[in-house]
Amino acid sequence: MLTYDLDKRGSTPLYDYLYQCIRQDIISGKLQAGERLPSKRTLAQHLSVGIITVANAYAQLAVEGYITSREKKGYFVEDVSSYRVRRKAAAAMQPEAAEREYFADFKANRISLQNFPLATWTRLMRETLSVHNEELLKTVPYKGVYELRKAIAAYLAHNRAMQVDPSQIIIGAxxxxLYGRxxxxxxxxxTFAIEEPGYKKFASISASFGNPWKYxxxxxxxxxIDKLEEGGADG
Incomplete structure (x- = not known):
């Protein structure tokens, strides 16, 4: 039976603290993939909390891909072994990373393995592959998948008050x-104007296409603005 000292939660909401405890047990391997979790009522009685507290914790774990609900069978732990491997690799790099401390890292192709919702990403990838397996094998239009361009157009209309037709949107790898396009x-x-300091990579991409630029x-x-006017750039 899952047992946690809920008095240690401090100001953290009860359901959130319970979610964190179960999540940590899954990530650490204490709870194995395929293992059945206690029912919401059973765990609530064991921990002397309300059923809604357990229900909210389970719901959050399910949304993030740590557990899955099977009809009439209960909740089961998902396989997050790949996530554990990544966390161990990140932890092994900590001593070296500690030598250089940055407030923010804006280098390309960098993500925070500690904060990236890998379990959620894995769950969504599985769902996509199972539901849209045939569509994924089709040739993608040169502008990108229409459904995605339509969703982006809807987002721009609702959140940015921009009326954009999906045909005007290009999705690129x-x-x-996209800079090349x-x-x-x-x-x-x-001739392009580039901020100094700014995104240096655009200058190299511009040079590869034969376009001049001004810092x-x-x-x-x-x-x-005065320096921009003196620079003679076109865009």
């Missing part, structure tokens, strides 16, 4: 590809 559209004669300094308010 990363920013470098933009550079092709503007042509070689267009424009910034101040506390952003790009310096």
């Amino acid at each position: 990363g920013t470098e590809y 933009l550079l092709q559209m503007f042509g070689h004669a267009c 424009i300094p910034i101040d506390d308010n952003g790009l310096m």
